Amino acid sequence: TQLLEQSPQFLSIQEGENLTVYCNSSSVFSSLQWYRQEPGEGPVLLVTVVTGGEVKKLKRLTFQFGDARKDSSLHITAAQPGDTGLYLCAGAINQGGKLIFGQGTELSVKP
Amino acid sequence: GAVVSQHPSWVICKSGTSVKIECRSLDFQATTMFWYRQFPKQSLMLMATSNEGSKATYEQGVEKDKFLINHASLTLSTLTVTSAHPEDSSFYICSARRDSENTEAFFGQGTRLTVV
Numbered sequence: 703t704q705l706l707e708q709s710p711q712f713l714s715i716q717e718g719e720n721l722t723v724y725c726n727s728s729s730v731f732s733s734l735q736w737y738r739q740e741p742g743e744g745p746v747l748l749v750t751v752v753t754g755g756e757v758k759k760l761k762r763l764t765f766q767f768g769d770a771r772k773d774s775s776l777h778i779t780a781a782q783p784g785d786t787g788l789y790l791c792a793g794a795i796n797q798g799g800k801l802i803f804g805q806g807t808e809l810s811v812k813p
Numbered sequence: 814g815a816v817v818s819q820h821p822s823w824v825i826c827k828s829g830t831s832v833k834i835e836c837r838s839l840d841f842q843a844t845t846m847f848w849y850r851q852f853p854k855q856s857l858m859l860m861a862t863s864n865e866g867s868k869a870t871y872e873q874g875v876e877k878d879k880f881l882i883n884h885a886s887l888t889l890s891t892l893t894v895t896s897a898h899p900e901d902s903s904f905y906i907c908s909a910r911r912d913s914e915n916t917e918a919f920f921g922q923g924t925r926l927t928v929v
Contacts (some may be wrong), residue, residue: 724850744922744923747920801847808854
């Protein structure tokens with residue numbers, strides 16, 4: 703059973719378009735992280751959200767944590783080819799507990 | 814800060830031999846480190862949780878005698894793939910936490926293992 707459902711799993715868009723990636727669960731998370739991974743490298747932490755309803759912005763990326771802390775979204779505005787990569791959400795049910803990863807979203811932004 | 818270094822970044826070994834992968838936290842002490850396996854274009858699969866000075870906790874289905882984990886210090890954990898076979902070929906990634914209360918994890922650059 704996948705505790706953290708991430709969608710879509712694949713996304714191919716044109717430069718300049720907007721997109722949203724979703725992570726959903728029936729479990730409540732104490733915190734949730736978003737990572738970006740390029741081929742042959744380890745994931746790089748983008749953001750951590752801990753408070754229900756929290757919104758964080760990182761340039762063209764907007765991250766939101768659901769009010770009930772069961773879901774999160776990543777919205778990219780005006781996507782660029784440099785945004786291409788594998789985006790992963792990961793959450794911890796307990797503070798200090800192991801991270802549970804979503805399936806990942808393979809994003810391809812074409813010029 | 815929060816740099817995790819993994820070595821080697823790639824390794825090719827013969828079937829039946831053992832391979833050791835190192836994971837170091839360079840600028841912080843990590844009481845907990847994690848080892849993952851990742852297949853192409855897929856998410857990370859947790860193999861085990863490694864706590865300094867104690868035995869690793871393995872996830873269901875992961876053979877502890879095949880994937881030996883040692884966490885001898887607060888900055889170093891090692892994963893040894895014993896008697897490697899071609900099906901063990903994969904991308905192995907470690908991560909480390911700065912403290913037990915913080916769930917943020919910082920990842921190494923990964924090790925591409927190819928068993929021939």
